[in-house]
Amino acid sequence: MAEALYFLDCYLKEFEATVEKVTDDRFVVLDRTAYYPESGGQPNDTGKLVHESDGDEFDVLYAGKFNGEISHEIAGENISKGLKAGDRVKGLIDWTRRYRHMRMHTATHVIANVIEKEAGAQITGNQLGLDQSRVDFSLEVFDRGKFAEYERIANDIIARKIPVNLYLVSRKEAEEKLSRLTTLAKGFSDKIEEVRMVEIEGVTIEACGGTHVKNTEEIKGIKITKLQNKGKSNRRMYFTLVD
Numbered sequence: 001m002a003e004a005l006y007f008l009d010c011y012l013k014e015f016e017a018t019v020e021k022v023t024d025d026r027f028v029v030l031d032r033t034a035y036y037p038e039s040g041g042q043p044n045d046t047g048k049l050v051h052e053s054d055g056d057e058f059d060v061l062y063a064g065k066f067n068g069e070i071s072h073e074i075a076g077e078n079i080s081k082g083l084k085a086g087d088r089v090k091g092l093i094d095w096t097r098r099y100r101h102m103r104m105h106t107a108t109h110v111i112a113n114v115i116e117k118e119a120g121a122q123i124t125g126n127q128l129g130l131d132q133s134r135v136d137f138s139l140e141v142f143d144r145g146k147f148a149e150y151e152r153i154a155n156d157i158i159a160r161k162i163p164v165n166l167y168l169v170s171r172k173e174a175e176e177k178l179s180r181l182t183t184l185a186k187g188f189s190d191k192i193e194e195v196r197m198v199e200i201e202g203v204t205i206e207a208c209g210g211t212h213v214k215n216t217e218e219i220k221g222i223k224i225t226k227l228q229n230k231g232k233s234n235r236r237m238y239f240t241l242v243d
């Protein structure tokens with residue numbers, strides 16, 4: 001598995017790597033990468049790989065995890081003529097897109113935590129987007145009138161400029177830390193030895209592999225744009241970022 005550089009440094013916009021293989025004339029695996037592969041409700045990064053020796057540029061359309069490997073899908077044809085195993089490349093991340101996803105992801109942790117604590121909701125899923133993001137949750141009594149207050153509480157947390165810490169812990173330690181959140185803690189497979197934690201100091205600690213801003217002030221603010229009843233106790237909330 002390539003070294004995932006985004007894990008502990010979400011602000012890395014450029015990196016150098018060696019091509020490990022090119023498959024189907026389209027998919028490139030590197031020994032290390034800062035590209036976030038689509039997962040956990042966070043979309044993939046896009047950008048460029050630049051060949052170190054001749055300066056040829058290859059557009060990265062998609063990054064995903066396949067068979068435990070992070071693969072970069074390159075635009076165009078005959079990629080393997082220009083890029084082969086052993087070549088050195090510089091990777092450049094489309095920062096506008098990635099940074100928006102970072103703000104969205106940390107914002108999701110904040111607002112999800114507020115509706116868990118204030119409404120007693122149980123989060124069931126999320127999908128980040130550039131324009132708006134979605135949080136799915138289970139909640140018996142759906143009082144839409146209270147969501148303006150939840151938005152206000154979330155914006156208060158954001159305005160408090162709270163540090164966001166990322167670190168790796170052993171699976172055992174993660175299970176202990178998360179014992180309150182039993183649904184999450186039960187999810188770890190025995191094969192996983194280390195778990196990446198995302199802590200918004202004094203607000204929430206979660207096991208999460210996504211990319212985050214380093215302080216809540218970078219989110220600036222959120223606005224809830226839509227609330228939906230999805231039947232039984234399933235609810236859906238959309239929010240956007242306020243610049």
Ligand SMILES: [Zn+2]
Nearest residue numbers: 105208209210
């Ligand atoms: Zn997350």
